[in-house]
Amino acid sequence: MRALVVTASDQRTIEALTWTDRPVPQPGPEQVLVRTAAVGLNPVDYKVVQAGNPAWRFPHTVGVDIAGTVAAVGANVTRVRVGDRVAGHGDLAQDGTFAECAIMPAAALAVIPTNVSWVTAAGSLCAGLTAYQALYRKANLTAVDTVLVHAGAGGVGSMAIQLARAAGKQVATTVSAHKQDFVGRLHPDLMIDYRTEDVDQRLADWTHGLGVDLIINTIGQPAADLSRLAYNGQLVCVLDTPDTAPGAKALAISDLNLGGAHRSGDPRQVADLGRMAQALLALIATGQVDPQVERVVPAADIVTGLQMIAADKVVGKVVATFA
Numbered sequence: 001m002r003a004l005v006v007t008a009s010d011q012r013t014i015e016a017l018t019w020t021d022r023p024v025p026q027p028g029p030e031q032v033l034v035r036t037a038a039v040g041l042n043p044v045d046y047k048v049v050q051a052g053n054p055a056w057r058f059p060h061t062v063g064v065d066i067a068g069t070v071a072a073v074g075a076n077v078t079r080v081r082v083g084d085r086v087a088g089h090g091d092l093a094q095d096g097t098f099a100e101c102a103i104m105p106a107a108a109l110a111v112i113p114t115n116v117s118w119v120t121a122a123g124s125l126c127a128g129l130t131a132y133q134a135l136y137r138k139a140n141l142t143a144v145d146t147v148l149v150h151a152g153a154g155g156v157g158s159m160a161i162q163l164a165r166a167a168g169k170q171v172a173t174t175v176s177a178h179k180q181d182f183v184g185r186l187h188p189d190l191m192i193d194y195r196t197e198d199v200d201q202r203l204a205d206w207t208h209g210l211g212v213d214l215i216i217n218t219i220g221q222p223a224a225d226l227s228r229l230a231y232n233g234q235l236v237c238v239l240d241t242p243d244t245a246p247g248a249k250a251l252a253i254s255d256l257n258l259g260g261a262h263r264s265g266d267p268r269q270v271a272d273l274g275r276m277a278q279a280l281l282a283l284i285a286t287g288q289v290d291p292q293v294e295r296v297v298p299a300a301d302i303v304t305g306l307q308m309i310a311a312d313k314v315v316g317k318v319v320a321t322f323a
Helices: 043-051 118-123 126-138 155-166 177-184 199-206 258-263 267-285 299-310
Strands: 002-006 018-021 031-041 065-073 085-089 101-105 109-111 146-149 170-174 190-192 212-217 229-237 252-255 293-298 317-321
Touching: 002 299, 031 085, 031 118, 031 299, 043 299, 065 101, 065 118, 085 101, 085 118, 085 267, 109 267, 118 267, 118 293, 118 317, 126 155, 126 212, 126 229, 126 258, 126 267, 146 155, 155 170, 155 177, 155 212, 170 199, 177 190, 190 199, 258 267, 293 299, 299 317
Parallel strands: 146 170, 146 212, 170 190, 212 229, 229 252, 293 317
Antiparallel strands: 002 018, 031 065, 031 101, 031 317, 065 085, 085 109
């Protein structure tokens, strides 16, 4: 099978990725072989190439998101069958999904609803599951009225806006002026141009000085968000977490590492990836959420797609399809 690989440990650039022939892998007892129909392209796909991973053996196939057809199942697999349309988010430490076939843990897979396309399913995973986990696993939404989503034009941000609105919350987002047309389609209640506006003042005005109940930070420098939170406010951090938090405001701070579930040693966490993917695809199937796929390319152009993402030339999701 054809696969896009890192050829050696010192080949750490997008440009060094190479298409090569690799043997079709065989699933273990708890695994599934998926014949690839489409893959989502994500910033993590090129960032992990640049960083490397000590668990890799070379050549190493890259990619974490996949939508495709079950081609074979391991001896202990019962939740999916050969021929099922499935989608899932894989393990960065293992051979990935930018290939004609890929091995996935059966527990991490979701069955794709009949009215959801390969492209839509593949485009919903990494960013969508990160946003879903932030809102429905890390945050307690019971007393939350207002949500700030940083970087609303990004993959995680655009999905988090939609998920928060679907949950009935008021949503503010930070987004530069030239991306506000795109984000405006998601109907946030407030857009703040962080380059020209005072984010703190806009949020204070919006919340009548009370602060935001929940902030989803995808941009780093989370200490700046602490003063923006309401009493009993919650901060979910996709990148860094602040070193300290003011105790007087009774804040809750959560770290998020979606793919770490695969390396946790806890099969319950891997299974939750599958449950979250199934719930997210159900929201997509009913039209409540859209992954905002803006560009579809053939698999041969994955490298070009990753270069565009790295250069911040893409708004919305990029998906690659396999013939």
